[in-house]
Amino acid sequence: MDILIRGLFLFSPLMLTFYQTTAQDDLWSQYCGASYNDRIDSTYKSDLDNVLNSLAGRNNGFGFYNSTSGQANAAAFCRGDLEPETCHNCVVKASRRLPQYCPNQFDAGIWYEHCLLRYSNEPMGYGVDDSFWINTSTTTVSNSSYDQWKQTIANLLLELRQEAAAGGPLRKYAPGNVTADGLPPIYGYMQCSPDLLSTECDQCLAEATDQTRIYDKSLGIQFYNPSCIVRYEVFKFLNSTCGYMAPEYAMDGLFSTKSDVYSFGVLLLEIVSGQQNNIFRFEDEPQNFLLTVWNLWKENKGEQLIDRCLIQDVPISEALRWINIALLCVQEDPRYRPTMSTVVYMLEGQWSSNFPTPLEPRFSFARLASVIEITTTTSDTTIDTSIEPISSGIGSR
Structure with a gap:
């Protein structure tokens, strides 16, 4: 357990990426639509001011903002990897600057590297805009x-x-x-x-x-x-937390404490393997991280995943136990992931019986390319309803 704790500190730069924000919000472009007359369309101007002033407070929780007031409608969304504060700051900036670029327009839009914002006197959300x-x-x-x-x-x-x-x-x-x-x-x-x-x-x-x-x-x-x-x-421009995102959060924006359990499972596998999930290599070839771990585990070859340096300080049986725990943490259905308190009991050796058998994880968030093609593995895992969520056995010896 001490070795594992030291490993967590050694990997602390990875953990910091969860809270990393980026100061730069470079302007890409903006467009200004049809103009209105201030005196004739004063009602629309007032509605637009209300919409833009309130927009940053209308977040759906996952970086999408929309607001309506009278004739004016506005919407914004942020790049999906951003922390909430960075996203919010970008939307605030866009709300303030777009009227400066387009002071008398019925419709306008602005794109920063981190977010886009648009407003219109027409309803939004009806099909695809074909301008680009x-x-x-x-x-x-x-x-x-x-x-x-x-x-x-x-x-x-x-x-x-x-x-x-x-x-x-x-x-x-x-x-x-x-x-x-x-x-x-x-x-x-x-x-x-x-x-x-x-x-x-x-x-x-x-x-x-x-x-x-x-x-x-x-x-x-x-x-x-x-x-x-x-x-x-051909350079990194996204925050590097995607490999730690639980499938339900990355795909549907659904977040719970079990999403943190998933992230911990990925981190634990990184500690055992001595590699990061987004640049993982096995047998000198770039590989899909979770797919490789799962295949080695189900073939009883988990020892091949273990970092040689770790074996010097940790018994192989202990490292294999960590892999088992990590695979339980990264199961696709959050109901079948243990709670963090259960994970702690497992790591401390206080689990009284054999660990549950992990189900096949989802692999779509780590991508693999060979020389000219990407190999995508899709998991059509069916949850066995006879498997109960992990909650029993805590504290028993």
Whole structure:
């Protein structure tokens, strides 16, 4: 247990990423629609002022804001990896600056790296907006690597599109990264305004993907419109907490104490393996972290996961016990994850009987690329209703 506690402190930079905020909110673009006359449309101006002043207080809890007052309607959403404070600050900034850029417009929009905001005298949330903007990197891939680059990007964007469109009504966001021989690492995400239907989100992202193909030699692209965003770069620009996100939070914005249990399970596996989940390698190849752990575990080869340095201080049986506990923590259905108090009892050896058998976890949040293709593993796990949520046996010896 002492070794494990020291491991948690050694990995403290990873934990800090949960609370990391970014100071920069670079302006990407803005648009100003049809103008109105201050004297004739004073009612709309008053409604718009009310909407923009109240918008930052109308968060759905997952980075989506909307507000209506009289004729004026406004909505904003933040990039899905942001901490609440960073998101809120970006929306406040956008609410204040957009009227400065567009002082007398019926409709307008503004895009920062961290959030977008739009307002209109028309109702919002009705289908996909077909206007769009694209920023591209001036650096391009070499001709000799172009085919491999093109295929790798296409596979990544397809996976992100499917995952984002499958999101719930609170958030439709999918981050990812790939590595391929001879290419730089590629980091990207797709996101839709959560008020879109899944079919509308898929439509918007599909159209965005078609547009990005025109510039697919570029080493970085930012596509955005009022309905969805597509971005990829060859440098890290997202907060690195996605691999710790529980599936129900990443996909549907649902959060509970069991979401923290999931994050702890990933961290525990990182300590045992001595590697981070987003850059995990096994047998000198980049691998899907949870998929590899699960396959080794079910084949009774968990010892192959253990960091050689850890074995010097911890019995193999103890490290295998930690893997078992971690896999219980990362089960897809939060009902079958232990509570943190139960986890502590397990780690301290106070669990009186054999641990429950973990179910297959979900793998979609760690992505794997081989030389030119991404291998996606989909888990269609059916929960065995005969398995009870883990709650008994605490404190027994």
